[in-house]
Amino acid sequence: MYQYDAVDQDFVADRAREFREQVARRLSGELSEDQFKTLRLMNGLYLQLHAYMLRIAIPYGSLNSRQMRRLAHIGRTYDRGYGHFTTRQNLQFHWIKLRDAPDILDQLAEVNMHAIQTSGNCIRNVTSDPYAGATAEELDDPRVWSEAIRQWSSLHPEFSFLPRKFKIAITAAPKDRTAAKVHDIGLMIRRGRDGQLGFEVIVGGGLGRTPYVGPTISEFLPANRLFSYLEAILRVYNRHGRRDNIYKARIKILVAALGAEEFARQVAEEWAKIGPEGDLPDTELARIRGAFAAAAFDPLPARSEVFEAAKAADPALARFARNNLRPHKKPGYAIVEVSLKTIGETPGDATSDQMDVIADLAERYGQDDIRVTHEQNLVLPHVRLDDVPEVFAQLQAAGLASANVNLISDIIACPGLDYCALANARAIPVAQQIAQTFADPDRAEAIGELKIKISGCINACGHHHVGHIGILGVDKKGEEFYQLTLGGSGAEDAAVGKMLGPALPYDKVAGAIDTLVEVYLRERREGERFLDTYRRTGVEPFKEAVYADAH
């Protein structure tokens, strides 16, 4: 993985020192809350319901065991022994004290981490494929481009005060694990007819109040022209984005207002002015690429007898293998997904002890490599099949072996009203109730892939618009109610879900999901996922069943 050089290290350490001074000035009264708020948000520190929340950047969801152990230590020392992995592949601590924040930033800086640009109207942490460097599906390693964008966008003076926040996702595989089409910019690495690498550039996707699947404005942008093109997009947005209205300030509104074609024309015009001088020199790209050189994989047979024997002897391991293991590009290896969706627990939460276990496993069995997925799970991307039984046993002992990745209990949920100052309704307990309803692993497997995503307000941190079943918490005459949407997808077949009908009260949601699943099981044809059945039948059979039950 990329290691900070001396300049990076000094910069992050300086920034932590600067924040220490700012905190001291706030506490002494030299800075007012209004003055300080901007500064703390530039360091990822929010004030929420019960305490401060610190959002720590995990660049493109990639971290090593030393960093994970440091996060565990911070959780144990300054929080309540746990952390919350988010849909932007970051980590949030929910019980932080302002007086401790400078020490925490120092501790992060020591392991090449920080909380810069995890808030504010700037380019946020780049989202990328958690299987990068491990999957045979990819055309290139998207981490190379993610890291280059991270460096380019960090404290970029022109793009530090955009009309609104700005999120970029990059995937290099046909199977999109980044929700690229609902980002401000989605980059999909493509190979041209002449074999050259390039990007399909999608702009103006987004969730929140006004969800859009972004249109493609360039089918094939040569890879070496990426940075001048990104600059052109951001320049057009910076110039014309709606700074007068926060609800219309995201680039998606501008792209929709101008139309994709006109927006693309303006970008092309700006791009011509910038020219190749705005691009990353090949030498710099090569330097960054060097940091992601393929790890040394042992030559192994594709089939591991150790693994096969262990699976045959242990149905739990066999189930884990079916649901949580993915093919690796190298024979004899697997990508291991670690579900943070243990039935009854908070989606995305990991205790400090669990973080330490993951760090140990990564160090011992996984080439010191850990990933965070945008679906709030963790990944050990390079595990030998021979080692999977031992990794599984240790995950089991740590309460991390839920074999439910992509199944109905693998639910995304934002912190909701239990923590968040913006929320209208709780999301976590709804996720817990649904997971408990589908706790039977055989039933969950029989249902198959079904993505439920829950947000506690319209800002959609829980990505509800792109859930196969989306759940949005609303405040209806002072009570928690939940609007259900069906048919959304954040993957390569991206779509915004359609509303099922009137919102349901808190205690009816899990039952309604059960009803939706029963309709799916009744209606589905061979090989259909929930989403496929919904797309074939439309909303009617689902609507009829849920509202017949509700009345």
Added chain:
Amino acid sequence: MKALTANRLIDGDVVFWKAGTWVERFADADLFDDAEAAEAAEGKAKSQPTVVIDPYLIDLMESDGLWAPLSYRERIRALGPTNHPAHGKQAEGGEVIEALLSADGAARSSGRVNLIKRK
């Protein structure tokens, strides 16, 4: 009936006004049945910007013969997150905590709405 709440600057903890100072437990908070007294306290609280952030008045309702915040959001602030019963002030227990836990109905926090409007 009203109470005055804020988050404490140094640690973000939820605090309540009591006789010119701030306490951590809702059970210890001053309760105002006189609007003028409540607003006067709010005014004094706002003159403590190095102690608390954004003080505001919240409406209360009766629950189990005691007073509880009317808004569900404010009850969660006074108790802690519902997914972690051992976290937040609810962990302490006691009759006021029980009254908050059994309070029914949810409403927007009127104090918070005023805060948003002001910004």
